[in-house]
Amino acid sequence: MFKKNGVEKDIANTLNIARRRREAIEATPATPLPKTYKVNELSANLHPGIIKAEIVKIEPLTSLAKRITFRSMAPNKRFPFFKAGQYITVSARIGKHLVTRPYSIYSSPNQALDGIIEIGVLQAGYFSNHLCLEARVGDVVLIGEPSGEFYYDNLRDSSHIVAVAGGSGITPFVSMIKALLEKSDNFNLTLIYGVKTLNDLMYDACNIHDPRIKQVVVLSNEQREGYEHGFITRDILAKYVTSETSVFMCGPNPMYAFVLGELKKLGYDEHRVRMEHNCIGDLNEDSDIEYTLTVHMRDETFTIPARKNETLLVAMEKAGLAAPSRCRSGYCGFCHSRLIKGNIYTPEEHDHRRAADRKFGYVHPCATYPHSHVEIDVPVLDALKEI
Amino acid sequence: MNKKYDVVIIGAGNGGLAAAIGVLKAGKSCLVVEKHNLPGGFATSFVRGRFEFEASLHELNGMGQGAHTGSTYALFDELGVVDKIDWLQIKHAFRLITKEEGLDFTMPIGPEACVEACKKLCPDGDKYMQRFIDLSINCAEAMNYIGQSKGKPDPQVMQTKYADYLACASYSVDEVFEAEHFPKVMQYVINAYWSYLGTKTSEVNFAHYANMTYKYFLYGAVAPKLRSHEMSLAFVERIHELGGEIWFNTEATKILLDDKGRVFGVSLANGQCIDTRHVIANCSPHNVYGKMLNKVPEAATKLTNFRRLAGRGFTIFLGLNKSPEALGITDHSYFIYDTADANVIYEKMKKLDSAAGQATVCLNHVHPDCSPKGTTILYITSLFMDDVWADVDEKDYHKKKNEIAALFIRKFEEATGAKLFGHIEEIAIATPQTYARYTGHPQGTIYGYESQPNDSLMARVQMVNEDAVVSGLRIGGGFGERLLGFSSAYKSGLSEAKRTLRDIEKEAC
Numbered sequence: 081m082f083k084k085n086g087v088e089k090d091i092a093n094t095l096n097i098a099r100r101r102r103e104a105i106e107a108t109p110a111t112p113l114p115k116t117y118k119v120n121e122l123s124a125n126l127h128p129g130i131i132k133a134e135i136v137k138i139e140p141l142t143s144l145a146k147r148i149t150f151r152s153m154a155p156n157k158r159f160p161f162f163k164a165g166q167y168i169t170v171s172a173r174i175g176k177h178l179v180t181r182p183y184s185i186y187s188s189p190n191q192a193l194d195g196i197i198e199i200g201v202l203q204a205g206y207f208s209n210h211l212c213l214e215a216r217v218g219d220v221v222l223i224g225e226p227s228g229e230f231y232y233d234n235l236r237d238s239s240h241i242v243a244v245a246g247g248s249g250i251t252p253f254v255s256m257i258k259a260l261l262e263k264s265d266n267f268n269l270t271l272i273y274g275v276k277t278l279n280d281l282m283y284d285a286c287n288i289h290d291p292r293i294k295q296v297v298v299l300s301n302e303q304r305e306g307y308e309h310g311f312i313t314r315d316i317l318a319k320y321v322t323s324e325t326s327v328f329m330c331g332p333n334p335m336y337a338f339v340l341g342e343l344k345k346l347g348y349d350e351h352r353v354r355m356e357h358n359c360i361g362d363l364n365e366d367s368d369i370e371y372t373l374t375v376h377m378r379d380e381t382f383t384i385p386a387r388k389n390e391t392l393l394v395a396m397e398k399a400g401l402a403a404p405s406r407c408r409s410g411y412c413g414f415c416h417s418r419l420i421k422g423n424i425y426t427p428e429e430h431d432h433r434r435a436a437d438r439k440f441g442y443v444h445p446c447a448t449y450p451h452s453h454v455e456i457d458v459p460v461l462d463a464l465k466e467i
Numbered sequence: 468m469n470k471k472y473d474v475v476i477i478g479a480g481n482g483g484l485a486a487a488i489g490v491l492k493a494g495k496s497c498l499v500v501e502k503h504n505l506p507g508g509f510a511t512s513f514v515r516g517r518f519e520f521e522a523s524l525h526e527l528n529g530m531g532q533g534a535h536t537g538s539t540y541a542l543f544d545e546l547g548v549v550d551k552i553d554w555l556q557i558k559h560a561f562r563l564i565t566k567e568e569g570l571d572f573t574m575p576i577g578p579e580a581c582v583e584a585c586k587k588l589c590p591d592g593d594k595y596m597q598r599f600i601d602l603s604i605n606c607a608e609a610m611n612y613i614g615q616s617k618g619k620p621d622p623q624v625m626q627t628k629y630a631d632y633l634a635c636a637s638y639s640v641d642e643v644f645e646a647e648h649f650p651k652v653m654q655y656v657i658n659a660y661w662s663y664l665g666t667k668t669s670e671v672n673f674a675h676y677a678n679m680t681y682k683y684f685l686y687g688a689v690a691p692k693l694r695s696h697e698m699s700l701a702f703v704e705r706i707h708e709l710g711g712e713i714w715f716n717t718e719a720t721k722i723l724l725d726d727k728g729r730v731f732g733v734s735l736a737n738g739q740c741i742d743t744r745h746v747i748a749n750c751s752p753h754n755v756y757g758k759m760l761n762k763v764p765e766a767a768t769k770l771t772n773f774r775r776l777a778g779r780g781f782t783i784f785l786g787l788n789k790s791p792e793a794l795g796i797t798d799h800s801y802f803i804y805d806t807a808d809a810n811v812i813y814e815k816m817k818k819l820d821s822a823a824g825q826a827t828v829c830l831n832h833v834h835p836d837c838s839p840k841g842t843t844i845l846y847i848t849s850l851f852m853d854d855v856w857a858d859v860d861e862k863d864y865h866k867k868k869n870e871i872a873a874l875f876i877r878k879f880e881e882a883t884g885a886k887l888f889g890h891i892e893e894i895a896i897a898t899p900q901t902y903a904r905y906t907g908h909p910q911g912t913i914y915g916y917e918s919q920p921n922d923s924l925m926a927r928v929q930m931v932n933e934d935a936v937v938s939g940l941r942i943g944g945g946f947g948e949r950l951l952g953f954s955s956a957y958k959s960g961l962s963e964a965k966r967t968l969r970d971i972e973k974e975a976c
Contacts, residue, residue: 081630081631081634082602082630082631082634082635082643082646082647083634083646084634084635084638084642084643084646087634090633090634090635090637090638091633091634093637093638094632094633094634094635094636094637094925095633096637097636097637097923097925097926097929098925098926098929098930100921100926101921101922101923101926101927101930102930102933104773104921104922105766105769105770105773106769108769108770108772108773109769109772110765110768110769110772111768111772112768113753113756113757113763113768113771113772114753114757114909115757115758117857117903117909117910118854118857118858118910119779119854119856119857119899119900119903119909119910119911120900120903120907120909120910120911122857122859122861122864122900123900123901123903123904123911124904125861126861126864126900126904127904160861161861161862161864161865163865189862193861193862229515229516229893233869233894234869235869235872235873235876235888235891235894236891236892236893236894264862349788351516351517351788351892352788352892378714378717378739379470404504404716411514413505413513413514414504416504416505418703432514433514434512434513434514434519434693434694434696435519435693435694435696435697436512436693436694436696436697436699436700437696437700439693439697439700440697440700440701440703440704442700459504459714459715459716459717460716461716462716462736462737
């Protein structure tokens with residue numbers, strides 16, 4: 081038998097275990113408990129969720145693109161210190177619609193601490209048209225906290241990033257350049273920026289003289305001295321990409337497909353290419369087929385129309401429901417919802433659900449189209465109701 | 468009019484989910500409110516690129532093997548979720564590598580194999596291992612018996628059948644091994660699991676530690692095939708089958724007490740109030756008593772001040788672009804410590820940059836298809852025993868994360884000879900801030916309240932009813948009487964459900 085201090089004492093110690101605890105509790109002072117903790121405070125600063133913000137400046141970047149500046153209306157009057165390359169969401173009401181879209185940040189991390197975030201918006205769709213044409217200084221919108229993994233990470237990435245940008249895909253790289261200049265980040269960035277003509281440049285790094293930053297502009301629709309011409313081909317890429325470099329891409333999907341093909345021909349491992357996700361749009365066919373979407377949000381139920389060619393998220397936004405969304409590309413899982421009934425379709429390239437979500441019937445409404453009447457349970461995002 | 472439920476559960480973590488099923492099975496109505504948009508608390512997963520990472524679970528013990536089903540299996544069976552989950556059996560207990568002592572020891576699974584492995588470790592190693600197993604079984608059976616006797620065990624039975632338990636149950640792991648003259652090296656290998664409880668061996672209660680450890684040695688452990696998110700969704704499905712409701716993105720802000728200090732409702736962040744006379748909180752008492760009550764009984768304040776917050780979590784999730792074989796990662800579960808002396812590592816963990824200990828899992832060794840062919844999922848977990856992350860400035864935070872993570876990755880490389888740097892395709896780093904974000908736990912603790920000589924499992928179990936100082940409010944989960952860990956949190960949740968059902972019954976009388 082086990083023995084330490086003698087049978088009687090050992091057993092007595094065990095039998096008194098609760099008494100000793102009781103006495104220790106009784107001897108503890110009844111000092112009021114803390115209301116807050118330092119770790120949790122920083123956590124809340126980094127992840128505030130939704131922040132109310134005011135548009136303070138709208139400036140043209142090109143004939144079709146605007147730079148929009150938001151100022152934080154949060155109690156602490158700031159935005160989180162983000163990682164350059166991340167995106168925010170912008171939510172606004174347009175008529176009855178309650179619409180949320182992701183935008184890469186155009187400004188720098190230090191500016192965020194001063195309460196400023198900028199985005200570069202190209203007129204290309206419903207919400208970007210609204211922001212470029214309808215929005216006015218003084219408008220109040222909701223900003224979703226900076227998110228995404230499209231940033232330089234010194235443990236993951238090479239210290240030389242070749243950044244391939246197409247059109248408005250330049251914006252996260254603008255933020256990275258600003259972060260380099262203000263010393264929030266430190267790496268080498270070679271920017272290969274593809275646009276149609278010189279007038280389409282939403283940003284120009286040609287005047288920046290920093291040994292870490294290099295810009296190569298590739299014009300597809302015009303020839304000019306000092307600029308590359310055509311597409312971003314393997315010949316251009318080969319000048320800057322080695323097996324040691326990391327490649328980041330942000331731009332339209334056709335550019336991704338083309339440049340990936342070119343990189344593969346160079347023997348570059350496609351899994352080392354980091355591509356920012358693009359929003360999922362409407363499908364071309366079946367726009368005339370309409371189903372009923374039943375949405376449960378806590379103890380409320382909404383019955384709304386849902387077109388077969390539009391995602392469940394779009395249907396909810398059009399109905400003005402406070403549905404959560406963030407990346408709008410099927411990836412981040414912020415809109416994670418339970419499918420109760422109905423047939424749905426999620427394109428394979430946008431199906432980033434967790435394996436167990438597929439097993440138990442959960443969907444990401446931002447990447448899910450109805451193929452019948454559908455019933456879902458959606459975690460309502462109350463903060464959206466504030467606008 | 469407010470909605471009304473027999474029981475409202477705050478938090479859909481492991482404890483809350485188990486509690487909900489317990490309440491619903493008894494035919495009572497139940498609403499679970501959860502601040503986050505997912506169930507499970509720590510029991511979840513996340514996708515990065517082509518990898519789906521397990522958020523927290525290393526291995527689940529107490530499931531047993533074959534005919535020897537264990538207590539966790541019994542719990543899952545009782546809750547009706549066992550068949551909803553695909554289980555994978557883990558083949559080895561662990562590989563322990565310690566720098567100072569030059570130890571590199573792999574513990575197999577199964578009583579004979581463990582005893583055999585220890586025979587080679589030191590003279591009479593087999594006998595010591597056998598002695599540890601015997602002591603552990605006696606403790607575990609005694610604790611079961613005490614549990615079944617609802618806290619009123621027959622002293623005669625205790626003295627005759629559970630003499631070892633009675634004699635050792637108040638002592639720490641170190642005290643018991645010293646009294647039994649265990650050679651140091653035997654202590655080192657048996658103590659390898661100490662970081663799973665996060666208390667130094669000079670303080671952690673032996674019976675508690677033994678009750679956890681011998682199960683790993685004897686029956687091994689399992690992991691759900693689709694990460695712990697599979698378990699959480701299985702629980703949610705069961706809750707819906709039983710007619711329960713769960714509201715996500717729904718934060719409970721106040722537990723409402725009447726003039727007599729008893730629960731009459733819960734108010735939510737959106738302004739809604741829910742009527743209920745019974746709340747089971749699956750969150751920290753620090754938050755419940757510190758923020759959610761308008762009037763806090765002095766006993767609750769004293770009790771909470773008395774507790775010590777346990778280890779603050781730190782995890783590095785790696786998606787690697789080569790197979791485990793190509794990288795030289797040969798095992799599923801590693802304990803890598805600067806020294807085998809847990810008490811020394813515990814003190815080192817009070818510093819930000821010591822990276823003195825890690826528990827690391829390569830998921831592919833239990834589930835080869837968990838990531839695409841030719842890739843690896845590895846996660847490195849450690850603890851901080853003080854609030855060293857609290858002083859990190861927001862502007863330095865991202866850099867600091869990577870700086871500290873690099874130290875742990877390098878230590879893994881040094882200890883195992885594996886190559887990780889240069890193969891990192893995806894990386895996510897969870898700091899105490901991250902855990903605070905997802906669970907609201909104070910200072911980002913992931914282990915609830917630390918097991919202390921005066922706040923051990925044994926003492927807590929005996930005082931559960933005394934600890935419930937607010938009428939109509941019970942607190943379960945990782946901060947509960949069974950302390951941290953997946954199976955403990957599930958069990959604690961179910962126990963609180965059963966106690967709540969008894970409270971309801973008493974009210975009806």
